[in-house]
Amino acid sequence: MDDLAISVHNVSKCFRRYQHPTDRLKELLFPSQKKYAEFWALRNVSLEVPRGQTLGIVGRNGSGKSTLLQIIVGTLMPTSGNLQVNGRISALLELGSGFNPEFTGRQNVFFSGQLLGLTKPEIEERFDDIAGFADIGDFIDQPAKTYSSGMFVRLAFAVATSVDPDILVVDEALAVGDEAFQRRCFSRIAALQSQGSTTLFVSHSASKVVELCDRALLLDHGEALLAHEPKFTIDRYHKLIYAPPDRLESFRQEIRNTPDLPPDLPQPLAAEPSPSPTDTGEGTQSPLDEDFYDPNLIPKNTISYIPRGAKILNPHIETPAGRIVNHLTGRKDYVYTYQVTFYKTAYRVRFGMLVKTVSGLELGGASFTAASQEIERVDPNTTIEVRFDFRCLLNPGAYFLNAGVSGTVDGQFTYLARGIDIAMFRVRPESDSFASGIVDLLVNPHLNLLTDESVPRPGEGFPSDSARVESL
Numbered sequence: 173m174d175d176l177a178i179s180v181h182n183v184s185k186c187f188r189r190y191q192h193p194t195d196r197l198k199e200l201l202f203p204s205q206k207k208y209a210e211f212w213a214l215r216n217v218s219l220e221v222p223r224g225q226t227l228g229i230v231g232r233n234g235s236g237k238s239t240l241l242q243i244i245v246g247t248l249m250p251t252s253g254n255l256q257v258n259g260r261i262s263a264l265l266e267l268g269s270g271f272n273p274e275f276t277g278r279q280n281v282f283f284s285g286q287l288l289g290l291t292k293p294e295i296e297e298r299f300d301d302i303a304g305f306a307d308i309g310d311f312i313d314q315p316a317k318t319y320s321s322g323m324f325v326r327l328a329f330a331v332a333t334s335v336d337p338d339i340l341v342v343d344e345a346l347a348v349g350d351e352a353f354q355r356r357c358f359s360r361i362a363a364l365q366s367q368g369s370t371t372l373f374v375s376h377s378a379s380k381v382v383e384l385c386d387r388a389l390l391l392d393h394g395e396a397l398l399a400h401e402p403k404f405t406i407d408r409y410h411k412l413i414y415a416p417p418d419r420l421e422s423f424r425q426e427i428r429n430t431p432d433l434p435p436d437l438p439q440p441l442a443a444e445p446s447p448s449p450t451d452t453g454e455g456t457q458s459p460l461d462e463d464f465y466d467p468n469l470i471p472k473n474t475i476s477y478i479p480r481g482a483k484i485l486n487p488h489i490e491t492p493a494g495r496i497v498n499h500l501t502g503r504k505d506y507v508y509t510y511q512v513t514f515y516k517t518a519y520r521v522r523f524g525m526l527v528k529t530v531s532g533l534e535l536g537g538a539s540f541t542a543a544s545q546e547i548e549r550v551d552p553n554t555t556i557e558v559r560f561d562f563r564c565l566l567n568p569g570a571y572f573l574n575a576g577v578s579g580t581v582d583g584q585f586t587y588l589a590r591g592i593d594i595a596m597f598r599v600r601p602e603s604d605s606f607a608s609g610i611v612d613l614l615v616n617p618h619l620n621l622l623t624d625e626s627v628p629r630p631g632e633g634f635p636s637d638s639a640r641v642e643s644l
């Protein structure tokens with residue numbers, strides 16, 4: 173248990189639901205008459221989170237995510253089961269929970285900080301840092317009831333992360349802040365991660381879970397269906413969300429039967445494509461100095477959704493001259509193409525594509541969303557070829573492709589066919605490239621040798637271009 177920050181064993185939570193508010197009173201007066209219906213928000217959930225790991229929790233609305241977090245944080249008691257939490261826990265659950273609306277922001281910082289175990293002098297020492305991070309200006313001395321939802325989250329996050337928590341629990345609240353603030357929050361979470369904090373992170377954002385988490389838990393109707401490598405879990409979660417009603421139970425069972433990834437192995441599955449974005453493709457690289465096709469380079473984790481009126485065929489990448497390739501050269505032009513065969517009449521048909529990294533980070537894509545790009549009607553037994561021209565502005569590594577076609581069939585607008593990781597490709601390393609990261613920003617570096625006079629002295633601005641005297 174020493175290595176575990178959180179251990180949850182067979183935890184269940186049953187809520188009592190009353191049809192009418194007065195039913196509670198009636199039950200108090202006549203204890204023998206039960207007026208409630210039982211609702212099991214969690215059923216036999218078990219979970220282990222090692223110290224220093226970040227666990228994402230995903231699931232539809234009402235699947236039990238907040239209930240589980242509240243039990244871990246200690247604001248709800250489980251109906252049965254037990255759990256152990258090791259270390260100081262700091263939570264950002266419901267918006268502004270823990271804040272007194274009558275207190276000013278400053279008073280709330282001291283109030284919450286003390287609840288989180290800090291002494292008054294410790295809070296005083298950190299106050300400027302907290303107020304600076306929250307960046308709500310003079311509102312810090314206004315009552316919290318005058319705050320916008322964004323201000324609440326800013327201050328709550330600043331306090332929650334200022335106490336150096338052993339365990340940080342964040343429930344979607346960050347979605348309220350603007351993008352710049354979210355970015356700052358995620359940097360702070362990353363800093364806490366690097367200091368060894370354990371994090372629980374509930375989010376509906378697949379890319380955030382894939383980016384931030386070591387593992388992800390899929391909750392469904394209060395049941396822990398799967399705990400696995402984040403992208404693996406997210407893919408199954410999406411499959412579940414988009415499952416046709418008659419296949420839902422069999423999908424659920426399939427996911428239930430998938431073995432969990434043990435908590436101490438936060439590595440991608442052996443069966444998953446495992447190269448990193450900077451992987452050079454050892455063993456599969458052609459000696460030829462040009463694009464080529466490697467028949468062994470095929471995704472091992474393709475998920476095809478149950479087709480609803482159409483089928484996606486033959487997804488691949490071509491050069492503009494029509495040669496099929498899956499080892500590409502950076503900065504060159506290619507075509508991602510697939511065919512769609514329709515077997516039902518479909519209306520308002522749209523096509524889409526997406527490129528992702530090995531970890532599932534969505535890099536970019538396109539979809540025919542404007543009405544002018546839709547096809548008004550497609551008859552059965554029609555096959556359409558879809559072609560997306562693109563320039564490969566990616567650095568060496570392995571990448572995955574999605575394909576999707578949506579439209580209205582049988583009166584319902586839905587995905588008609590969809591393939592996740594339906595094809596993959598590598599971008600070949602180039603010996604003279606200096607680019608780093610994932611996306612090739614076409615950076616063009618220059619070096620200039622500056623004379624003594626053109627070097628700025630403290631307090632002066634940067635030298636203008638005219639001050640540069642010699643190009644290297």
Ligand SMILES: Nc1ncnc2c1ncn2[C@@H]1O[C@H](COP(=O)(O)OP(=O)(O)OP(=O)(O)O)[C@@H](O)[C@H]1O
Nearest residue numbers: 187188189213231232233234235236237238239240
């Ligand atoms: N105090 C309560 N009394 C009765 N039912 C409750 C109570 N709290 C939660 N529930 C029910 O338990 C289920 C799980 O709720 P919970 O808030 O944990 O789900 P969630 O996955 O966090 O949902 P969301 O994504 O919408 O936040 C829901 O059906 C909810 O209505």
